[in-house]
Amino acid sequence: MRKALTIGEVLVEIVATTKGDGFLRAQPLIGPFPSGAPAIFIDQLGRLGTPCAIVSRVGDDDFGRVNIDRLRADGVDVSGIEIAPGESTGSAFVRYRDDGSRAFVYNIRHSACGNLRPTAASEALIDSCDHLHVMGTALSAPGLGQMVMEAARRIKARGGTLSFDPNLRAEIMDAPGLREAIAEVVEMTDLFLPSGEELFLFAPAGDEQAAVDALLDRGMTTIVVKRGAQGASLFERGLRLDAAPIAVTEIDPTGAGDCFGGAFLSFWLAGAAPRQALRYANAAGARAVTQLGPMEGASTREELDALMGDMERIAQ
Template sequence: MSDAQPTFDIVTAGELLAEFVAERRGQRFTEAGRFLGPFPSGAPAIFASQAARMGARVAYVGCVGEDGFGELIRERLTADGIDIGAVACDPERPTGTAFVRYRDDGERDFVFNLAHSAAARLALDEAGLARLADTRYLHVMGSSLTSPAAIALIDALVARVQARGGQVSFDPNIRPELMRDPASRDAVLRRVDDCDIFLPSEADIAWLGEGEAEADTVARLLATKRLSLLVLKRAERGSEAFGAGEHQRVGAFKVTERDPTGAGDCFGGALIAALAGGETLARALTLASAAGAHAVTRIGPMEGASDRITLDALIASPGDFT
């Protein structure tokens, strides 16, 4: 990367969708019930919203339909200060949707319409690739590696960004249904191989370890892959960072959970935005932990994204920090 400041701090690409949330825990998809929404959503969009609200210069690559849901999403991204020059409107397919319900035990079930929606149609011309490759960080979500078009686009962006000296962060968000598709599985493993910052959950590490001890999997990834920083997300038990001979742990803030969707995405958005802004790793991890905690206190996937003032207030509060 040249001495000139990059155009963007963070670029991300992937699914954009409208989400509907079951109003009552235990509500089933097989019976009539009330759903709250539509909420703008998509894992990369939640990440982007959090990063942009912290002051990062963020650009998004995605596609919505020419409908009210698409307008809702574009308006939210724009309001958060995100560059949507590469968010296309498809006149032939509707905006993607997701319906989510919560079981009595708190686990979630989803019904998606992505494969046959505008969300699956990602594309950039040569000029678009050149413009968006001028970034400090490219963030990739495993949930976005579900269509040939998305995989090809992200492959091209990764190569361009790293060739210019930028870094790639990757949140694998591994889902069993995604891993049944050989192309998606290969794309996820390729990103594990070539990312600079890796943001797995405990379940992701277990999947990659295939039976080995967690510590052994972390050590193996650091020793054999390109990555220089691995941040292991442990939900209510905080997070751990490994890399460059260091090991840091940050606890979790105790809050009242209303909707867990988007917590990990907000964690990642705050972390990468803080690193892009020159914060120390310890400070970035603390901000990320606060962002993840704040996210679960609001209903709706992007509604819990927060700015630095909100996060600093949470960090300074006398509440529990485990």
């Protein structure tokens, strides 16, 4: 079976239990929950039984251990997570505003992952994998970004494949070298996983089909557009499939895009039909939002089958 790799920040998330003024008053917090977009993504792959690994760096602390233990238990190869004595694992604190939107306090600027550099172990791991998943956020950090680019070139040169989730946020867009790195990644991308708004950053066209066609012309084979509570659409040359959203009660939206992407890649790597990959990814994104905690909503095959089975019974 093909083995997928991602490279990036592993952190914990701690959640405020009251809405509105959140951190401005003392209150119970919950967590630490294992987190970090690449970690959530790779955990979803592991839970679906796809061989997968992550290259990252954490402190010799409980926040790092919470992640390593969870990822290992879910089937992820964690041999590429370096443990750095005297350094700290990153953390993020999240509170919900009354309108349901999220506000974060990040504590990752000086995290152990910021000092991630290639090692003999990470290079061997990269060479044992034949698919790389790239996150836009990883490209905005200097050392990490360079490592991701080198891994991408190596895996592609060996005939491997690459998926790309831009995950672009306004605060990283001005990072030095980001635009050049993104342009190179786009040329190497086989499977593209943008949100509806992100798509037009990559192909400024009048409508979605024109934007998709421009990217397919540049060598992508599959483009899956994520639309939050509106579902998702898949495009390949001459093919468009739409997945209606699965009706769920949203508890915590964090991680939906990563669980969607991890589930899609699991089926895509196994050579599943596009319709099946999209169906399972749509279910994985929907199930992710029903659980509190970013990685808590990563699903097993049984959980996805159960959710889709419930939906079919309701529809009858």
